[in-house]
Amino acid sequence: MNHLPLIIKREFFAKVKNKSFIIMTFLSPIIIVGVLSLIAYLTSVNNDKVRTVSVLDPSDLLQKVLVSTDYTIYQNLEDMDLEDAKQLSSSNGSYGLLHVPNVELDKVSDQIKFYSKESPSLSFISSLESKIEKHLGELKLIQYGVDLSKIEAAKTYVDVNQESFEGVKTSKAGSFLKLLFGAVAGYLLFIFIIVYGNSIMRSVIEEKTSRIIEVIISSVKPIQLMLGKIFGTSLAGITQFAMWVVLCFVLSLVASFVFGVDLSAAQTSQQAEVMEAMSNPQVNSDFQELILEFHSLPMWNLVIAFVLFFIGGYLLYSSLYAAIGAAVDNETDTQQFMLPVIMPLMLAVYIGAFTVVEDPHGSISTLFSYIPFTSPVVMLMRIPFGVPLWEQILSLLILVFSFVITVWIAAKIYRVGILMHGKKPTYKELLKWLKY
């Protein structure tokens, strides 16, 4: 009799009806969106603050540079000595006083001073410094009799155009995009395995400690129960993931409508500068290229490979988690068996993050994209850079083959382990169980 659908159904509903599962499903998006909204809100509050900076610059050396913006107003103090200026700016609530002494151009750079009540923000000072440096540099160049327009004309941007021998064009932006896809896919798999693998393990331990296990396996084969558990928990996991995506989307819409918070405002000043630079025609063409690159990615290959490697990798690891759950009596005993499971997973992510980025088709990347315990993550990271189809199929075949073997081994450990109570088994005993 095939009871797999019945078991999957029970495992799914047991998980989904669980209070902590429901709470996590709804609370996580609220927390994520809430924190993002808070950051966005705080950033916008910070940006709204207008700083007034007093400037004492008798020689008007920096007048051209210190142009007031929406957030920073430069107030020029005329005909005043330094002491009066300090007093005035400390009493009228200025952010600070910038003093540019009236000395020769060669010496002025050492003598510019900024007075303030509290130490000024680092980013403010560094942006001030870079502005002044640039301007003084230009002034000096003029002093030396250099034609600035020639310097401007001599500036050169280089962007090496990349093209494979087959004639496929790529670019830095494209590489970045590929990396992004690989990283997202790899990390998603990693997180999914850890979270829901653990959940499978706990549910096996629960059946052992509640002693229902013997009743159930007198009706169904242990391997059916194990597979039912893996599939049921995975479906619950996918449901939770889907809920998170939808809820995050809906909540962020609600947040931006109700509170008027623009989530895109949650960015650092660097990002703002990048956005500013977008208006630059050079970068703009890069952006268009990015979109072109996106369209030129082997989308179908990526999606299909993602689904297959994700399923393969997840099932491979979750059968191991089920076996660990069967081998022990309680969660604290799982530690010693977790390490050999987590290690290859970590290795895969590190290889993905360092080696694949450096050299996607190097020998190490290639090797680990074949080894079944690392291949799902590493191969997913490699595929955007173009992996021949036969390599993908070979890696997938190895993965499926080792999945079958792992399930077989896990089922043996599971079959014996679920009826063992009391002492924590050693690796040696686990090996013995395989022969029972």
Place this chain on the structure above:
Amino acid sequence: MSILLEANNISKNFGDFQALSDVSIQVPKRSIFGLLGPNGAGKTTLIRIINQITKPDAGQVILDGEPLTPEHVQYIGYLPEERGLYKSMKVGEQALYLAQLKGLSYAQAKKRLSYWFEKFEIAHWWDKKIQELSKGMAQKIQFIVTVLHQPKLLIFDEPFSGFDPINANIIKDEILYLRDEGATVIFSTHRMESVEELCDHIALIHQSKKILEGKLNDIKRTHKTNTFEVGLSANDLVQLKSEISSRFKFSKADFRSLEDDLKLNIQLGAKDTPRDLLAFLNENAQINHFVEVIPNANDIFIQTVNNN
């Protein structure tokens, strides 16, 4: 007498440990078959092999004339010694799930469950979670789930543990009722008084080997020593004792009586019949008490285990 379940030459090793060695049993239809043995003898392993939880290294199990296949699980109801239910699942849902695993349809399971829940007067437990019930209450649910699919063969491993005497009695009556309705029961226990009460047949397993099997009454017959417990009164008890000792072997007996009797266990010689003994005693004394000593299951158990 037709046989429902036959286990033929079952052997099972766990690594170096021998759990069962060439064990065969025959469980007749409509019998209550006691599977006895000290702790660690191999009873649970044998039961798990019958339930196809464990595979034997050698030997075969035959149910109703067919070698066991996975399809047969629906004909067997098993109440393991180590038992429990999903703690956070509702009673009704859980019972339905377990019944469906045994091959019942949802509708069948629901109908039969409501019958049993009415019978045990526990219908109001349906929506409770197991963790809200006491151990005895959970055991009742477990019993219902075991018998719900009306299996031909019921296997109970220490069914009375966890029940108070009143509920244990209810369960005992149910087991007898199920047997009368046509089920065959394998019953594994340490409690010898329930063996006396329930079992028609027994098998005794000791150190992985079967050392005794048969009808309980037949076994008692072969284990009896032709000894009679007698209470006698006479004028001269000392003389009476010497008269008896010239003819029979005897030992002191101990039982409650009203008279100040001579209490003896008298063993018959090879050619003697009870009639000879009665006639002999009747000549020499007044007989107040005359009972054949029949070994109880407990004695047989201890005696057989010690002899092996």
